[in-house]
Amino acid sequence: MKKIVFIMSLSLIGLSVQSQEIKKNKNLQVTFEVDGVCGMCKKRIETAALKTKGVKFALWNLSSHQLNLIVDERKTTITKIQKNILEVGHDVFGFDSQKIVAPNEAYNAVAPCCKYRDEKVVSDHN
Amino acid sequence: MKKYIVSGFLLLSSLFSFTQTSFSGIIMDPSNPKDNIGIEGVSVHWLDTNISTISNSKGRFTIPYKKTYKKLVVSFLGYRTDTITVLNSNPISHFLTPQSGLDEVVVITRKKATYKSFSSTTNVFTVNSDELLKAACCNLAESFETNPSIDVSFSDALTGTKQVQMLGLTSPYLLISQENIPSVRGASQVFGLTFTPGTWVESIQITKGAGSVVNGYESISGQINAELVKPFSDRNFFLNLYSSLNGRLELNTHFNHVISKKWQTGLYVHRNYRGEKFDQNKDQFLDNPLADQINIMNRWQFTDVEKGLVSFINVRFLNDEKQTGEMNFNPAKDKATTNAWGSEIDTKRFETSAKLGYVFPELPFQSVGFQIAYSQHQQDSYFGLNNYDIEHQSIYSNIIFNSIIGDTRNKFKTGIGYTYDTYNELVNTDSFDRKEESLGAFFEYAFDNLEDVSFTAGIRIDAHNLLGTFITPRFHLRYVPWENGVFRASFGRGKRSANIFAENQQLFASSRQINVQDVGGSIYGLHPEIAWNYGISYMQKFTLFDNKGDLTFDFYQTDFQNKVVVDWETPQEISFYDLVGSSIANSFQIEINYNLAAYFNLRMAYKYFDIATDYKSGNFQKPMQPNNRFFVNLSYETPVAEEGSQWKFDATFNHIGKQRLPDTSSNPVVYQLPGYSNAYELLHTQVTKVFSEKFEVYLGAENLTNIRQKNPILASDDPFGSYFDTTLVYAPVFGRTLYAGLRFTIN
Numbered sequence: 040m041k042k043i044v045f046i047m048s049l050s051l052i053g054l055s056v057q058s059q060e061i062k063k064n065k066n067l068q069v070t071f072e073v074d075g076v077c078g079m080c081k082k083r084i085e086t087a088a089l090k091t092k093g094v095k096f097a098l099w100n101l102s103s104h105q106l107n108l109i110v111d112e113r114k115t116t117i118t119k120i121q122k123n124i125l126e127v128g129h130d131v132f133g134f135d136s137q138k139i140v141a142p143n144e145a146y147n148a149v150a151p152c153c154k155y156r157d158e159k160v161v162s163d164h165n
Numbered sequence: 166m167k168k169y170i171v172s173g174f175l176l177l178s179s180l181f182s183f184t185q186t187s188f189s190g191i192i193m194d195p196s197n198p199k200d201n202i203g204i205e206g207v208s209v210h211w212l213d214t215n216i217s218t219i220s221n222s223k224g225r226f227t228i229p230y231k232k233t234y235k236k237l238v239v240s241f242l243g244y245r246t247d248t249i250t251v252l253n254s255n256p257i258s259h260f261l262t263p264q265s266g267l268d269e270v271v272v273i274t275r276k277k278a279t280y281k282s283f284s285s286t287t288n289v290f291t292v293n294s295d296e297l298l299k300a301a302c303c304n305l306a307e308s309f310e311t312n313p314s315i316d317v318s319f320s321d322a323l324t325g326t327k328q329v330q331m332l333g334l335t336s337p338y339l340l341i342s343q344e345n346i347p348s349v350r351g352a353s354q355v356f357g358l359t360f361t362p363g364t365w366v367e368s369i370q371i372t373k374g375a376g377s378v379v380n381g382y383e384s385i386s387g388q389i390n391a392e393l394v395k396p397f398s399d400r401n402f403f404l405n406l407y408s409s410l411n412g413r414l415e416l417n418t419h420f421n422h423v424i425s426k427k428w429q430t431g432l433y434v435h436r437n438y439r440g441e442k443f444d445q446n447k448d449q450f451l452d453n454p455l456a457d458q459i460n461i462m463n464r465w466q467f468t469d470v471e472k473g474l475v476s477f478i479n480v481r482f483l484n485d486e487k488q489t490g491e492m493n494f495n496p497a498k499d500k501a502t503t504n505a506w507g508s509e510i511d512t513k514r515f516e517t518s519a520k521l522g523y524v525f526p527e528l529p530f531q532s533v534g535f536q537i538a539y540s541q542h543q544q545d546s547y548f549g550l551n552n553y554d555i556e557h558q559s560i561y562s563n564i565i566f567n568s569i570i571g572d573t574r575n576k577f578k579t580g581i582g583y584t585y586d587t588y589n590e591l592v593n594t595d596s597f598d599r600k601e602e603s604l605g606a607f608f609e610y611a612f613d614n615l616e617d618v619s620f621t622a623g624i625r626i627d628a629h630n631l632l633g634t635f636i637t638p639r640f641h642l643r644y645v646p647w648e649n650g651v652f653r654a655s656f657g658r659g660k661r662s663a664n665i666f667a668e669n670q671q672l673f674a675s676s677r678q679i680n681v682q683d684v685g686g687s688i689y690g691l692h693p694e695i696a697w698n699y700g701i702s703y704m705q706k707f708t709l710f711d712n713k714g715d716l717t718f719d720f721y722q723t724d725f726q727n728k729v730v731v732d733w734e735t736p737q738e739i740s741f742y743d744l745v746g747s748s749i750a751n752s753f754q755i756e757i758n759y760n761l762a763a764y765f766n767l768r769m770a771y772k773y774f775d776i777a778t779d780y781k782s783g784n785f786q787k788p789m790q791p792n793n794r795f796f797v798n799l800s801y802e803t804p805v806a807e808e809g810s811q812w813k814f815d816a817t818f819n820h821i822g823k824q825r826l827p828d829t830s831s832n833p834v835v836y837q838l839p840g841y842s843n844a845y846e847l848l849h850t851q852v853t854k855v856f857s858e859k860f861e862v863y864l865g866a867e868n869l870t871n872i873r874q875k876n877p878i879l880a881s882d883d884p885f886g887s888y889f890d891t892t893l894v895y896a897p898v899f900g901r902t903l904y905a906g907l908r909f910t911i912n
Contacts, residue, residue: 066527089573095571095572109528
C-alpha cells in the first residue's frame with residue numbers, strides 16, 4: 040500500500056515538474072530528504088547518488104537533510120537513485136515524506152559515528 | 166526453591182561483578198583546587214555504553230571498567246563536557262572547565278591557521294590570515310617565515326629584500342599570482358612580493374611541483390597564489406600600525422563599504438617608511454635602505470546571486486622609493502659621482518583588473534569565468550655608477566569554461582588565454598626592447614572516484630612570438646592506499662623567458678662586468694628556459710597520545726633541458742649563458758605537524774637540497790644555497806576568555822646549513838671569502854595580546870639571537886674599485902630587531 044502511495048506521489052511530482060513538457064528533461068532538478076548525521080554520511084549519500092547512471096550532480100545538506108540532485112531523466116528514475124542510497128544504508132523520504140527504511144544489513148555496515156537511527160549518536164553530533 | 170535460585174543468581178552476579186575491575190577518580194572544580202573539594206553530582210559514563218555513575222558528595226566516583234573502555238565522558242551543567250582517554254585502571258583526578266558561554270564552542274571548532282589538504286589532488290598547503298599574523302612583518306615576501314615549504318633568503322646586502330624559494334629554486338621559477346592573475350613576474354620579479362602588504366592578504370595557497378595549466382606555462386617548481394581581502398567579507402574598518410627598532414614604520418588601513426545589496430567597495434591604503442640610518446656592522450654602508458612606499462588599492466565587488474553573477478574590479482597604484490649605499494651618501498650631491506657610493510630605486514606601478522564569473526543557475530557545476538588584467542611597471546634606478554631602468558607593460562586575459570562529463574566525478578576546465586608584454590630596459594648605456602605575445606588554449610580534465618583515486622590531467626598549447634609554438638602537459642595523481650594516508654605524484658613541463666637583468670639586479674651593486682653570451686636566441690640572444698618537474702609525496706595523518714598530527718615526506722626533482730645559467734663563479738664577472746650539460750634540482754622534505762596539547766602546536770621540517778648545475782668551470786652546487794635546513798615552529802594560544810581576550814605565542818627556529826660561496830680566490834687576500842659559509846641558527850618570536858575582537862597588540866623579535874654576517878659587502882672600503890661586491894649574502898645583515906604593532910577592527 041505504502042509503495043503504491045509512494046509511486047503515485049512520485050508520478051504526480053514528476054508530472055508537476057514538467058507539466059508542459061512531455062519531453063524528458065536532461066537537467067532535471069530533484070530534491071528529497073535522506074537521513075544521515077555527519078560528514079561521512081554526506082560523502083556516502085552523495086557518492087551513492089552520483090554512482091547512479093544519469094545522476095550528474097549531488098549535494099546533501101547536513102542540517103536540512105535535503106539531497107539536491109540534477110539528473111538526466113532519460114537515463115534514470117528517482118526510484119533507482121533512492122534504491123542505491125538505501126543500499127548504502129540511508130533511509131530516504133519519498134515525496135509524500137513517507138520514510139523508506141534502508142535494509143538492516145546495509146544500515147549495520149555504516150560506521151559507528153554514522154548510526155543516525157541512534158538518538159545518542161545524533162545528539163553527540165549536535 | 167525460588168530462593169535458591171535467587172540467591173544463586175545473586176552469588177553469581179556478585180562473582181561476576183568481582184571479575185570486573187572498577188575505575189575510580191575524583192572530579193574537582195578548578196576555582197578552588199587547594200581544598201581538593203570535589204563536585205557532587207557530576208555525570209560520568211563510558212562513551213558508547215550505558216555504563217554510568219554520578220560522583221558523590223566529595224566528588225569521588227567509581228565506575229565498572231573493562232579494557233575496551235577507553236573514553237570517559239564527564240559532564241556537569243555549567244561546565245564543559247570533557248572526554249578523557251583512559252589507558253589503564255589507575256584512578257584519575259580531573260578538573261572541570263567552567264563554561265563561559267558560546268565563545269567556547271567557537272574556539273573548539275575553529276579552523277586551523279594552516280591547512281595541508283588531504284582531499285586535494287595537488288600537494289597544496291593553505292595559509293589563512295591567522296597564520297599570516299604570526300609573521301613579523303608586513304608584506305607578502307615576509308609572510309613565509311613560519312612556513313617550511315618556502316625558504317626565505319636574502320637577495321643582497323643593500324636592499325634588505327627577502328627572496329623566496331621553493332624546491333631550491335628562486336621566485337622566477339614559481340608562478341606567483343594574485344587571485345589567479347600572475348602578478349610577480351617580469352620587471353617586478355625581485356621586489357614584487359614586497360608590493361603586496363600582508364594585511365591585504367586573506368589566504369595563500371602554496372602548490373608544490375607542476376601547477377595547473379589554467380594559469381599558463383611559466384610555472385616550473387610551484388605556485389603561490391594570494392587571495393586578497395574582499396570588500397564583502399573584510400572588516401568594515403581595519404587599522405594596523407607597526408614600528409620596529411630598525412626604524413621601520415608601517416600603516417595599513419582598510420575601509421569597506423556596502424553600497425547596495427549587490428555592490429560593495431573597499432579602499433586599502435598602505436604606507437611604510439624608514440627614515441633612520443643604521444650601520445651596525447660599521448662598514449659605512451646602510452644595513453637597510455631608507456624607504457618610502459605608498460600603496461593604494463580600490464576594489465569593487467558585485468554579486469547577483471539570482472543571476473549567478475559575481476565580479477571584481479580592482480585598481481591599484483604604487484609608489485616605492487628606496488635609497489641605500491654609504492652612510493654619507495647624499496643623492497642630490499653625490500649621484501653619478503665617486504664622492505660616495507649610493508643607490509636609489511624608484512618604482513611606480515599601476516595595475517587594474519576585472520573578473521567576471523557566471524554560474525549557470527540551473528546547473529551549479531557549470532560556469533564561465535573571464536579575467537583581464539593590465540599592469541604598467543616602471544623602475545628607475547642607479548647603483549653607484551651603474552644605471553638600470555626597466556619599463557614593463559603587461560596584459561593578461563583568459564576565459565575559462567568549467568563543466569562536467571556525465572557527472573561531477575568527471576570535471577573539466579577549458580579555455581583560451583592571451584598575454585602581451587613589452588619590456589624597455591636600459592642597462593647602463595645599452596637598451597634592450599622586447600615584445601612578447603602569446604595566445605594559448607588549454608584543457609584540464611579532473612577525475613575523482615570519490616573514494617581513493619583522483620587525478621588531474623591538463624594540456625595547453627601556446628603560440629608565442631619568441632618562445633615558439635609549444636605544448637605544456639601537467640599531471641597530478643592522488644591515491645589513498647589506506648585510511649588517513651595519501652600518496653601523490655605529479656609531473657609537468659614549464660617554459661619561460663628569463664629576464665636576466667630584472668631577476669638578478671643585485672649584480673648592479675657590484676663591480677662585476679656583465680657578460681651575456683649571445684648565441685642568437687630570441688631573448689637577449691639566449692634561449693628560453695625549459696624544465697620538467699617530477700614529484701612524489703606521501704602524507705599520513707596519525708593520532709598519538711590522543712592528539713592529532715600528520716607526517717609528510719616529499720621528493721621533487723626539477724630537470725632543466727635548457728636554463729639561462731647565472732654564473733657568479735668568476736669574481737669580477739657575471740655571465741649569462743645557455744646551459745650545456747645538466748642542471749638538476751633535487752629537494753627532499755620531511756614535515757611533521759603535531760598538536761602537542763590543546764592550543765599548543767608543533768611544526769617541524771627537515772629539508773635537503775641538491776641543486777647542481779654545469780657551469781663553464783665545472784659542475785657545482787648552486788651558490789648561497791644550504792644543502793640542509795631544519796625548521797621548528799611552536800605556537801601556543803590560551804583559550805579565548807570572555808570578550809575574546811587571548812594570548813598567542815609563536816616561535817620559529819631555523820637551522821641553515823653551510824652554503825657554498827662563489828669563488829673569490831683570485832681576489833687580494835683581504836677580499837677573499839672561504840669556500841663555504843658557516844651554518845647558523847635563527848630564532849624569531851612573537852607575542853600577541855588580544856584584548857577583544859576589536860583590539861590587539863603584538864610584540865616580537867626577529868633574529869633574536871642576533872646573527873649577522875660579518876662582512877656582507879666585499880671591499881666596502883673601496884666601492885668604486887674592481888672588487889666591490891654586495892651580492893655575496895648568506896646570512897642576515899641586520900641583527901636583532903624588536904618590533905611592536907597594533908590592530909584595530911570595527912565590524
